Amino acid sequence: MSRAQPRPSARKSPTERAVEITDAARVLALEHGLTAVTLRSVAARVGVTPALVAHYEPSMDALLAATFTTIVSAEIDEVERLIGDAPTPTARLAALIDTLLDGTRDDVTVVWVEAWALGRRNEVLAASVRAQMDAWQAVVQGIVEAGVAGGEFQATDAAAVAWQVLGMIDGLNALALVRWGDAAARGSLIGAAVEGMLGLARGALAAARAAEPAAGRVVEASDRGR
Amino acid sequence: MSRAQPRPSARKSPTERAVEITDAARVLALEHGLTAVTLRSVAARVGVTPALVAHYEPSMDALLAATFTTIVSAEIDEVERLIGDAPTPTARLAALIDTLLDGTRDDVTVVWVEAWALGRRNEVLAASVRAQMDAWQAVVQGIVEAGVAGGEFQATDAAAVAWQVLGMIDGLNALALVRWGDAAARGSLIGAAVEGMLGLARGALAAARAAEPAAGRVVEASDRGR
DNA sequence: ACTATTATTGATCATACGATCAACAAGAGG
DNA sequence: CCTCTTGTTGATCGTATGATCAATAATAGT
Numbered sequence: 398m399s400r401a402q403p404r405p406s407a408r409k410s411p412t413e414r415a416v417e418i419t420d421a422a423r424v425l426a427l428e429h430g431l432t433a434v435t436l437r438s439v440a441a442r443v444g445v446t447p448a449l450v451a452h453y454e455p456s457m458d459a460l461l462a463a464t465f466t467t468i469v470s471a472e473i474d475e476v477e478r479l480i481g482d483a484p485t486p487t488a489r490l491a492a493l494i495d496t497l498l499d500g501t502r503d504d505v506t507v508v509w510v511e512a513w514a515l516g517r518r519n520e521v522l523a524a525s526v527r528a529q530m531d532a533w534q535a536v537v538q539g540i541v542e543a544g545v546a547g548g549e550f551q552a553t554d555a556a557a558v559a560w561q562v563l564g565m566i567d568g569l570n571a572l573a574l575v576r577w578g579d580a581a582a583r584g585s586l587i588g589a590a591v592e593g594m595l596g597l598a599r600g601a602l603a604a605a606r607a608a609e610p611a612a613g614r615v616v617e618a619s620d621r622g623r
Numbered sequence: 624m625s626r627a628q629p630r631p632s633a634r635k636s637p638t639e640r641a642v643e644i645t646d647a648a649r650v651l652a653l654e655h656g657l658t659a660v661t662l663r664s665v666a667a668r669v670g671v672t673p674a675l676v677a678h679y680e681p682s683m684d685a686l687l688a689a690t691f692t693t694i695v696s697a698e699i700d701e702v703e704r705l706i707g708d709a710p711t712p713t714a715r716l717a718a719l720i721d722t723l724l725d726g727t728r729d730d731v732t733v734v735w736v737e738a739w740a741l742g743r744r745n746e747v748l749a750a751s752v753r754a755q756m757d758a759w760q761a762v763v764q765g766i767v768e769a770g771v772a773g774g775e776f777q778a779t780d781a782a783a784v785a786w787q788v789l790g791m792i793d794g795l796n797a798l799a800l801v802r803w804g805d806a807a808a809r810g811s812l813i814g815a816a817v818e819g820m821l822g823l824a825r826g827a828l829a830a831a832r833a834a835e836p837a838a839g840r841v842v843e844a845s846d847r848g849r
Numbered sequence: 850a851c852t853a854t855t856a857t858t859g860a861t862c863a864t865a866c867g868a869t870c871a872a873c874a875a876g877a878g879g
Numbered sequence: 880c881c882t883c884t885t886g887t888t889g890a891t892c893g894t895a896t897g898a899t900c901a902a903t904a905a906t907a908g909t
Contacts (some may be wrong), residue, residue: 398802408886409655410874436867446888451868458867507743511796514740517656517733526801554812560798561812568794571739572786575752586780586820593819594812634856634905662897672858677898684897 411453417443418453424462429506431461431511432509462525465512470528472505481591482603486544487597490562491606495585497566506570534559544595551596558594565590625693637679643669644679648690653730657687657737690753691738695755703762712770713823716788717832719766720813723792731797736805760785770821777822784820791816 409417421442425434430448436457440447454460480492496502516523537559544550565587588602635643636698648670651660662683666673682688695747706718744750763785770776791813814828 411886414886430740431862432740432744433840435865437865447867448869448889449887451836452887510736511740513771514656514658514737516657516801523801530798530802545729557812560802561795561816564798565791565816566794567798568792569790571797572756572790572793575739575742575749576756576786586783589819590791591819592814593815593817595826596825599822616752637856640856661895663895673897674859674899675857679857682897 401572414443414445414449415453418450419460419463419467422460426464426468426508427436430507431465431515434464456521458519458521460521461515462521465508465522466525466529467507468505470532472502473529473536475530485549485605486540486547487601488605489540490537490544490591491539491588494562494566494591494602495606498569498587499554500573503570503574506537506567506574509567510571510574530563532598535556535561537562541595549595561594562591640669640671640675641679643675645686645689645693648686648701649688649693652690652694652734654717656733657741659692660687660690682747684745684747687741687745688712688747691734691748691749692736692755694734695808696729696758698728699762700753711775711831712766712773713775713827715766716763716770716817717828719763719793720788720817720828721832725796726799729796729800735793736797736800755827756789763788767821774821775821778820787820790818 418439421439422434425438425442434457438446439449439460440450443450450460476493476496479496480489483489483492512522513527516526534556538555541550541552541555541558541562545552545555569587589599589605591597592599592602647665648660651668652665660683662673662676665686666676669676670817670821676818702719702722702737706715709715709718738748740750742752760782764781765778767778767781767784771781795813802840814832815825817823818828820826
């Protein structure tokens with residue numbers, strides 16, 4: 398029989414080990430924030446020595462940036478999948494706002510807020526933040542442009558509208574992070590605000606939201622810490 | 624004649640020294656963010672030993688919280704003074720949005736963002752953040768309630784509107800902090816958004832803004848680092 | 850002028866961080 | 880079965896953080 402003591406970690410293939418490390422970093426970031434992703438904490442989670450993590454990652458700054466990118470791009474993909482079914486741009490926008498403000502993604506919001514702060518002293522991370530912001534903006538801008546093309550929305554600068562919508566969402570989420578008591582009321586008024594920006598009739602977004610069953614976030618077990 | 628070497632710092636009265644320390648902390652936070660406010664950096668700026676700073680402040684967590692409160696409450700006072708002249712709630716709201724989004728307060732925005740992040744590991748700071756958020760919310764809510772009372776605004780929940788407006792402003796500022804290229808376009812669309820939330824006519828806020836000369840931020844020399 | 854108070858220092862501790870490198874050992878190839 | 884490659888470790892360095900405490904020196908009070 399094999400000994401009961403956990404062996405000092407079996408030797409694994411580089412790719413397998415690399416995945417373990419980036420996975421551990423991702424889970425740690427989602428559980429305790431980007432600040433909790435340190436050489437030692439990642440090593441402890443994987444069950445190896447800090448030196449091995451340093452061996453696999455060029456620097457912790459880079460690992461932080463990669464972790465941030467992984468988390469946020471996964472969020473983007475997930476949200477795009479969620480709102481893909483909605484028939485009209487109005488419905489897609491309503492669904493996007495709905496799911497981003499329902500409070501189920503507070504872990505990602507923490508990552509965003511910390512990335513904003515850490516990005517001031519981590520240039521690699523700052524670049525990743527800008528890239529992911531652009532990616533988000535492209536998604537929203539696409540919806541807005543489709544709405545304008547179809548005559549649903551009135552907007553002269555779709556890009557600017559996209560930035561504003563994102564800023565509003567991020568701000569409300571960050572705010573709810575500290576003042577979580579008011580989290581329930583997050584999505585109520587932003588609809589009216591967006592309607593104002595897009596020349597929509599009062600309640601148009603809420604109506605589109607009511608039509609859709611407002612699918613919740615799919616949480617896979619592997620995404621969560623044990 | 625006195626020796627040319629800077630003497631190891633003259634002995635001062637406790638209150639005077641306390642002011643020096645909190646001032647140094649404030650300037651450091653505005654110049655390089657809350658993370659730059661350390662026992663040693665504050666001591667170096669004042670020209671004393673780290674031990675003396677520790678002697679005057681109960682803990683660095685507390686000093687951080689106090690510094691944050693000082694900076695933000697000063698911002699609130701200043702903005703309240705700036706918008707005080709505006710005749711109507713609509714004009715006051717327009718002036719508030721205008722001055723908060725004109726990009727002259729990015730140093731304070733950095734403090735906000737860092738406070739959100741640090742507050743997750745500094746309970747004293749987190750409490751200060753909540754308190755200052757409440758203070759800001761009270762200001763905005765006051766304007767909204769006045770507007771509703773006077774028939775200018777249509778809103779059933781002034782408190783909720785205030786939170787949303789603040790969230791939007793914070794989000795746009797935080798976003799502009801990273802993507803500063805788009806800073807110029809910050810204030811353009813939010814007017815329409817707020818009009819949507821308050822049942823205002825299209826362009827009502829912009830019209831009120833045009834009437835006021837949009838006073839800039841007053842920067843005193845003592846507020847800045849040397 | 851003497852003394853008591855106290856503002857201030859220097860030294861030091863404990864912790865946590867990222868990073869490096871020689872040495873070890875597990876597996877692959879012959 | 881032996882050897883070479885390489886995944887992995889242990890030890891260690893350098894830096895930065897907050898915090899404590901006995902000792903010192905400057906001031907205030909008498």
